[in-house]
Amino acid sequence: MENxxxxxxxxxxxxxxxxxxxxxxxxxxxxxxxAVWQSFLIQDAFGLSTEFVWFENYVALLKEPGYYHAIxxxxxxxxxxVFFSMAIGLLxxxxxxxxxxxxxIYRTFLIIPYAVAPAVASxxxxxxxxxxxxxxxxxxxxxxxxxxxxxNGNHAMILIIIVGVWNQISYNFLFFLAGLQSIPKSVIEAxxxxxxxxxxxxxxxxxxxxxxxxxxxxxxxxTYAFFNTLGIxxxxxxxxxxxxxxTLVYKVFLDGKGGSDLGGSAAQSVIxxxxxxxxxxxxxxxxxxxxxx
Amino acid sequence: MKFRHFGxxxxxxxxxxxxxxxxxxxxxxxxxxxxxxxxxDVVVKLANDFNASQxxxxxxxSFKGSYADVLNAGIAAFRAGNAPGIMQVFEVGTATMMAAxxxxxxxxxxxxxxxxxxxxxxxxxxxxxxxSTSKGxxxxxxxxxxxxxxxxxxxxxxxxxIAAPPKTWPEVFEDxxxxxxxxxxxxxxxxxxxWGLIEQFSAWHNVPMGTKAxxxxxxxxxxxxxxxxxxKLLENLxxxxxxxxxxxxxxxxxxxxxxxxxxxxxxxxxxxxxxxxKANAKFAYNAVPMPYFPDVNGAxxxxxxxGASLWxxxxxxxxxxxxxxxxxxxLSDTDRQAGLHQVSGYLPITKAAYEKTKADGxxxxxxxxxxxxxxxxxxxxxxxxxxxxxxxxxxxxxVFAEEIEAALNGKKTPKDALDSAxxxxxxxxxxxxxxxxx
Numbered sequence: 223m224e225n226x227x228x229x230x231x232x233x234x235x236x237x238x239x240x241x242x243x244x245x246x247x248x249x250x251x252x253x254x255x256x257a258v259w260q261s262f263l264i265q266d267a268f269g270l271s272t273e274f275v276w277f278e279n280y281v282a283l284l285k286e287p288g289y290y291h292a293i294x295x296x297x298x299x300x301x302x303x304v305f306f307s308m309a310i311g312l313l314x315x316x317x318x319x320x321x322x323x324x325x326x327i328y329r330t331f332l333i334i335p336y337a338v339a340p341a342v343a344s345x346x347x348x349x350x351x352x353x354x355x356x357x358x359x360x361x362x363x364x365x366x367x368x369x370x371x372x373x374n375g376n377h378a379m380i381l382i383i384i385v386g387v388w389n390q391i392s393y394n395f396l397f398f399l400a401g402l403q404s405i406p407k408s409v410i411e412a413x414x415x416x417x418x419x420x421x422x423x424x425x426x427x428x429x430x431x432x433x434x435x436x437x438x439x440x441x442x443x444x445t446y447a448f449f450n451t452l453g454i455x456x457x458x459x460x461x462x463x464x465x466x467x468x469t470l471v472y473k474v475f476l477d478g479k480g481g482s483d484l485g486g487s488a489a490q491s492v493i494x495x496x497x498x499x500x501x502x503x504x505x506x507x508x509x510x511x512x513x514x515x
Numbered sequence: 516m517k518f519r520h521f522g523x524x525x526x527x528x529x530x531x532x533x534x535x536x537x538x539x540x541x542x543x544x545x546x547x548x549x550x551x552x553x554x555x556d557v558v559v560k561l562a563n564d565f566n567a568s569q570x571x572x573x574x575x576x577s578f579k580g581s582y583a584d585v586l587n588a589g590i591a592a593f594r595a596g597n598a599p600g601i602m603q604v605f606e607v608g609t610a611t612m613m614a615a616x617x618x619x620x621x622x623x624x625x626x627x628x629x630x631x632x633x634x635x636x637x638x639x640x641x642x643x644x645x646x647s648t649s650k651g652x653x654x655x656x657x658x659x660x661x662x663x664x665x666x667x668x669x670x671x672x673x674x675x676x677i678a679a680p681p682k683t684w685p686e687v688f689e690d691x692x693x694x695x696x697x698x699x700x701x702x703x704x705x706x707x708x709x710w711g712l713i714e715q716f717s718a719w720h721n722v723p724m725g726t727k728a729x730x731x732x733x734x735x736x737x738x739x740x741x742x743x744x745x746x747k748l749l750e751n752l753x754x755x756x757x758x759x760x761x762x763x764x765x766x767x768x769x770x771x772x773x774x775x776x777x778x779x780x781x782x783x784x785x786x787x788x789x790x791x792x793k794a795n796a797k798f799a800y801n802a803v804p805m806p807y808f809p810d811v812n813g814a815x816x817x818x819x820x821x822g823a824s825l826w827x828x829x830x831x832x833x834x835x836x837x838x839x840x841x842x843x844x845x846l847s848d849t850d851r852q853a854g855l856h857q858v859s860g861y862l863p864i865t866k867a868a869y870e871k872t873k874a875d876g877x878x879x880x881x882x883x884x885x886x887x888x889x890x891x892x893x894x895x896x897x898x899x900x901x902x903x904x905x906x907x908x909x910x911x912x913x914v915f916a917e918e919i920e921a922a923l924n925g926k927k928t929p930k931d932a933l934d935s936a937x938x939x940x941x942x943x944x945x946x947x948x949x950x951x952x953x
Contacts, residue, residue, distance in 0.1 A: 266950040268615040269594050273950070282946075352769075354700060354778040363700065372765045373756070373924045460766060461913070463920035479587055481910030482611060483946065 254495065260488035267482035279489035288465055289473070289490075296469040299379065300447035303386040308439055310387065311394025312432075316424070318395070319402045329399065336392035340450060343389045344382075344457035351381055371459065375466030378459045382467050385454045390446055394439055401435035402428065433513045441505055448498055470494045542834040544842070545599035546576045549585045549823070553790070554659070557859050565845050572838030574601075582823060583909060586611070589828070593618055598828040600835050601842075603658060605823045606645060607908035610730065612826050613654055614906060614951040620827040620836070622843065623653040629840035637847075641817055641891035642864050645902030646824045649731045655824040656843050659861040661787035662818045662887035663707070663715045665806065669799040671697060671780030680781075680803045687781065687806045688751050691760040694780050701762040703755070704773060705783035708766050709915040710821060711805075713740055713936075716748060718900035719805055719890075721816035725944075730904035734948040738905075738940045741933035744811065749922050749929035756923045763923050766916040785821055786887035789860045802883045804890050816900045818890035822861070857881075862888055905940075906947030914939050 261280070264273045283289055318328050335343070350358040353370055362369040371377040405428060413423050429436075452471050455461060461468035461476060468476070471494060478487030550558045555578060562574040579585040582605035589602040604612055612619055626633035635643065635653055646655045665687075667680040675694045681687045687703060694702035705711050717724040717740055730736035755761035762779065764770025774782035775795040783805065792800055807814040827839055845851070852868030855861060857877055863869045869888060872878065878885040896902075905911055915936050922932035 264946075264950050266614060267590050267611050268618045270615060270617055271950065352772075354773050355776065370762075372770070373763050373920060375924070462766060462917065463924060464917045464926060476913065477910065479583065481907050481943070482590070483907070483910070486946075 257488045257491050257495075260484055261492050262485075263488075264485045267484075275485070279485045280493075283486060283489050283493070288468075291465060292468050292470050292473050295379075295465075295467065296448065296471075299383065299386070299451075299467075299469055300444060302383050303390065303447040303451070304440065304443040306383070307387040307390040308394050308436070308443060311391045311439075312398045314391065314395050315398035315402055316428075319399060332395050333392045335388055336390075336396070338389065339453065340385075340389055341453035341457045344385050344454045347381065347385045347388070348458060371463075373463050375463055378463060378467045382451070382455055382458050385458060386447065386451050389454065390443060393446075394443070397435050397439055398432065401432045405431045437505075437510060437513045440509070441502060444501060444505075445498065448494070470497070541573045542571060542832075542838050543573045543575055544601065544835055544838050546574050546601040546603075546825075547579045547585050547589060547599045548576055548603040549580060549582045549605075550578070550603070550659075554859060557855065561846070561855075565842055568845065569841070572834075572841065574838075574842055582608070586909075593828065598830070600828060600831055600839055602826045602828060603823050604655070604826050606821055607903075607912060609646060609655070609824075609902075610734075610904045610906045610908055610947075613648075613904065614734070614947075618829050619654070620829050620831075621652060621654045622656045622825075622827060625827055625836055625840055626843065629837050631840040631844045633844075637865050637867065639862075639864060639866055639869065639892065641896055642820055642862060644896050645820050647902075649728060655826045656846070657820075657824045657864045658822070658846075659787075659859070660820040660822040660864065661785045661860075661862060662820055662890050663711050663783060663805055664786045664802040664883075664886050664890070665804070666774050666782045666784065666788065666792060666800060666802050668774070668777060668780035668796075669801055671777070671798070675780075680801060681806055682803070683809050684748065684751070684806045685808070688755060688760075691755055691781065695758060695760040698778065698780055700759055701773060701779040702760040703781040703783075704762050704764045704770065704779040706764050706768040706770055707784060707821075708763070708919045709912040711783050712748065712752075712919060713745065713915055714903060715805060715818055716745065718819045719807055719816055720744065720811045720814045721897055721899050722811075723899045724903065725905060728898040728901065730906075731898075731901060734906060734944070734951050736905065736944060738937045738944065741930070741937045744808065745933055746930050747808070749919065749933065753922050753925070753929055763920070766913070786862075786884075787822070787860060789883055802886045804886060804893075813894075815890075815893060817893040817896055818887070819900060819902055820862070820891065856884075860884060862891070905944060906951065907943050911940050911943060914943070 262274055262276055264275050264279070265271065314332055318325060318332060322328075338346070348356070350356045351369070351371065353359045353363070353372070359369050368374075369377060371381045409427055409431075410423055413427055418426065448469075449471050451469070452475055455467055455469060455472045456475070459467040461472050470490065474487050474490045474494060477483045477490065481487070546558075546562065548555075548558050558576050562576045566573050577599075579588045582603075585602060586604055586608045589598060589604070592598045598618070623633065623635065635647075635651060638653070638657070642657050642660050643653055646657055647653045665680070669680075671694060672680065672690070675690070675697050677690050677693060681690050691702035714724060717729075722740075722742065722744060723729060724740045725736040725738045727733045727736040752761050756763065764773055764779070764782075768784060768788070771782070771784055771788055771791065773779040774784075774788075775792060777798060786802065789802070804815065805818060825843075827836070831839075847865055849865060849867040849871055852863045852865050853871045853875070856863040856868060856872055863872060894900075918927070918932040918936035918939075921927040921935075922929040927935070
């Protein structure tokens with residue numbers, strides 16, 4: 223059995239996964255271990271004096287009312303961003319999946335927002351929503367809405383949700399479109415012959431068959447809303463007003479970068495890491511059971 | 516490789532003997548800064564002029580992003596063992612830098628060691644005070660300084676029947692209400708919330724923001740700006756915010772466009788806003804000193820600065836220090852300072868440069884540029900107006916701004932907001948005190 227002999231040893235297998243393992247170790251596990259270590263220290267900005275304090279950074283964090291507020295803000299922000307970016311992405315994918323003239327052009331244009339960096343996307347939206355200067359802000363003010371994201375927490379939240387959703391729609395659109403195209407036409411045609419209208423066909427056949435894509439996107443989008451929206455928040459609201467748009471990851475960034483409080487910031491990032499791990503584990507344990515592959 | 520060491524030693528001896536040998540290698544000095552646009556050109560020109568003026572040292576400026584980015588890049592570089600020679604750090608980073616003994620080299624010490632002519636008395640105390648120890652030892656070299664002024668749209672004032680720009684806070688409140696009729700979305704506004712409404716306000720009224728001379732005398736300083744005076748200001752602003760007679764414009768200067776667009780006819784922000792106003796305002800404008808409460812004894816006192824200074828990093832070679840010292844002497848030159856001030860709008864740092872600019876008749880043509888200088892030199896600085904030295908000031912400012920926002924949007928009463936700003940700030944100061952190098 224010549225052929226089997228080549229693959230029997232585990233050496234080659236390990237060699238093949240080695241590059242990926244090395245990348246994971248250096249860029250994921252090593253920093254994570256360092257964050258855990260840093261979270262037990264109180265250190266000045268330049269690293270000239272270090273004190274090992276066990277869990278003091280965590281205790282201080284859990285005593286801070288602002289921290290619980292940030293948890294609430296994060297969950298609300300993430301839920302809304304995930305829901306809207308996926309719903310709109312799906313809607314656009316269904317429409318772009320039809321046989322219409324110039325469908326390729328629509329598809330291409332719908333993917334473009336994904337190429338825009340989050341911070342840049344924020345700047346684009348600030349141009350439109352800046353009170354007194356932005357087009358949309360002026361239109362809102364003229365129609366009687368007292369639009370003021372620098373002082374009104376709800377307005378600031380709406381602003382970062384709009385940017386977060388807009389930035390992520392393309393990604394969801396792309397995956398939903400791929401998912402839709404892999405659904406066998408014959409199934410849908412059979413349903414049509416049986417007399418099911420388009421809406422009914424969508425909810426009873428297409429949507430369930432899309433569930434692997436949907437599940438994958440939920441996991442990816444939650445991670446996006448938790449972590450990648452940092453640039454959006456930093457540029458659009460700076461966590462304000464009064465911390466009402468300060469999510470967990472933004473607080474990690476703010477305390478570590480602005481406050482040079484590396485210990486406290488590391489403790490926050492460890493807690494954040496645990497939250498996301500639990501959330502993902504929960505999804506795989508319970509939500510995935512509803513997925514039809 | 517013994518002979519190599521010997522060779523190096525011999526080379527040093529030779530080069531010491533003939534002070535400037537033509538084959539002498541040029542010492543490069545890295546200068547990290549945060550200047551963009553025309554100000555970046557100023558930095559590059561200064562470096563080029565200095566490099567052309569002699570052949571032993573080469574200043575290499577490099578742009579590292581925002582002020583906070585430069586500070587973080589410098590900290591990261593120091594931790595990795597390759598900090599730049601000179602780092603431009605904004606005024607609120609002063610305590611962080613100063614606490615890092617060993618990471619920095621005080622400017623006065625550097626100048627003395629290198630035998631450069633250096634007289635602290637020749638600098639404007641209102642500017643150098645911010646960057647000096649309580650004993651008057653200069654820690655960093657002031658580079659770009661500004662102060663806070665009130666920008667007024669004279670056309671809008673006329674339209675609202677206001678004879679002259681306001682001088683006091685009660686006048687500001689009254690004028691803001693009058694302006695509300697013609698400018699319904701914003702009568703009066705301000706940028707840099709914490710800097711203007713708390714930091715400058717305390718100095719201008721000669722009241723302490725914190726104990727221990729606002730932290731200059733020690734890291735065990737305690738914030739105490741939750742007095743009836745500060746509460747009165749915030750109460751008035753919160754009241755005016757309800758109908759937008761006053762309208763908050765955010766924590767930094769992103770709202771400044773509301774003045775130049777004509778939306779907000781009175782706008783309190785940095786004097787460094789001048790080039791922007793000059794280029795964009797399509798109405799008659801002026802800048803006047805910050806308002807004060809006339810019932811406060813001794814008000815107005817003097818304002819404090821904003822901007823940035825140049826810090827010299829520790830652990831560099833003697834040649835680099837020699838070059839940096841020479842560069843600072845080069846920067847202090849009266850003609851150069853006066854020229855910089857007149858071109859860039861930044862404040863001059865030496866008394867001689869201020870006097871020269873006055874003598875040139877520059878302020879008669881550009882009176883606005885003298886307003887911040889008059890504020891800064893209004894009275895000799897006191898304990899309350901020399902400057903601030905609070906650890907973690909970058910984050911403190913965010914906390915103060917958060918609480919100001921809570922008061923203005925009605926989530927908290929002004930008194931509660933200030934109490935909370937003080938108690939949260941004090942907790943952060945204790946954390947900083949603990950981590951500071953003993």
